[in-house]
Amino acid sequence: MTTMPPTSSAIPLGPTEDAQPKPHARRSVGKALLSNGATRWGGGVLLILVFMAALAPWLNTIDPTAIDPGSSNLLPWTHGEFTSLSGETQSHLFVLGSDSLGRDIWSRALYGARVSLVVGLAVTALAVAIGLGFGLLAGYFRRIDGVLMRVMDGVMAIPAILFAVSLIALFGGTLPVVVFAIAVPEIPRVARLVRSVVLGVREEPYVEAAIALDTPTWLVLVRHILPNAIAPLIIQATYVCATAILVEAILSFLGVGLPAETATWGNIMAEGRSQFNQYPHNVLAPGLLLALTVLSVNVMGDGLRDVLDPKFNKRKG
């Protein structure tokens, strides 16, 4: 953000319009982020979730895939004993109860948080990286633009869930395939955003000056055009992340995502749905966890937008 060149007000999407003098920019953005209620709340909840996922082995969990027919369908907060298939018995507090195979739902939910967060981050990184590349190319090179954007239009016309489901049906439900299948439909959205930023600044005097000075094209793109796209990209990335977490859960829930024994929130719910009328918490607990996670990512995105996109602030008035 701090390297953003001063620009005129002709940029449609750029956040640079009200860019402040360089030395103050970084400090004020950091401060603004911390004092913004939305980023604080969303970021705080996310941080707690990240810690819980990272520290899962030490938070009263057992192997999330281990089954024990003897302790199936326990209600939440039951003290019981868990006997693994090899015959070892340990006393265990079933915080969220257990499913029909006797698996501990608390353990599955915490390890499931790992899957959700990893998928969210990996999809975001992949979609933003590819979308950024496509957007820069399409915005800067007029010849590529037509073809590339028609392809993007085509990808966007295919409903995201169907696209993901088809890819997984073809290549199997492994983690890399799931990440790729969720990321592809998000690429056009990122590419369009970056392209619009590039189109907005490519005629700016400082870009023309750089070209006139024989700056290599890649350097023009990276040093003079890319910085304008960073703020809108960060905002867009949070929404991609939220969508990715949601779609992964949907795929697992439908039984077409990661294998059913893998601990994911969608898989816990898929397992619990056949007994929903007796044990509704098996579906509702991971569902609420999922909703909370997606909500905090979305809220953080709204906060980032308020801080990083002054134009939107003005419009909101």
Place this chain on the structure above:
Amino acid sequence: MVAFLLRRLAATLPVLCVVALIVFLMTRLSPGDPAAAIVGDNATTENLQRVRSNLGLTQSLPVQFVKWSWKLLHGDLGESFFTKRPVTELIGQRVEPTLALAGLTLVLTVLIAVPLGALAAWRHGGVLDRTLMSFSALGFSIPAFVTGYCLIWLFAMKLQWLPVQGYVRIGEGLLPWLRNLALPATTLSIVYTALIARVTRAAVAEALTEDFIRTARAKGVGEWRVLMRHALASAAVPIITVIGIGVALLIGGVVVTESVFAIPGLGSLTVDAVLSRDFPLIQGITLFFSVIYVLVNLVVDLCYLVADPRIRY
């Protein structure tokens, strides 16, 4: 008008071609051999070879694509691996429940979201505005299957007002049809309402700052009429646009909602097709939904002409 229509139709052609190419390539680039899937594990090599040439898999990719597209243009989506019935027939049997669910959701959403968004913009920063904005943030974040199960738990299991699952054809009576669709349509409309209410609020808020609103108020037009007639009409274009874009959300939501409520529509057909690796069927459904999406957005563009007399193509 006619010229615009033709130009707009011509513009959708490349998009449809790209969609067809992607769907075609998806199955052809997959590691699995469709012929092997058909003949099964115990087939001889000659058998496999025969099926492969019957399917046209021995020809080059461009030739295959042209032949496949040609059949597509004649409404031939191939035949299901498992039931051996034409894909178009299978889709045709499942269209009604999905169309009913999506249509009812659309009507419900527009009836709720547009007035709510307009009222929130009118009392900008008020209680309704803040409630609506928090609700829409929630609506974006709670997945349809979670809301679906919460609604089932409350209205079907605790209160027993509505059936838990299932679908009744509209031919068997309007009331049973509505009772069965009430919970799924509500579930599906939540995300969609969040989106449309948000955009309506922003568009109407902007319209309310325009000079003609002041003029209307100055000449004594009532507040209600200012809001509904003047501001909303001027904000119509972005609202119609987002209704069209939201159809993509709706299609994704249909798949999940039908699974939760055991509705025998295209969504559950998709899940079945994926679970049984029925590639021609998956291809057919994906193409079908993509074409619907493109057509809906074509209609949306036409609505601009009606909504905004300044737009002349």
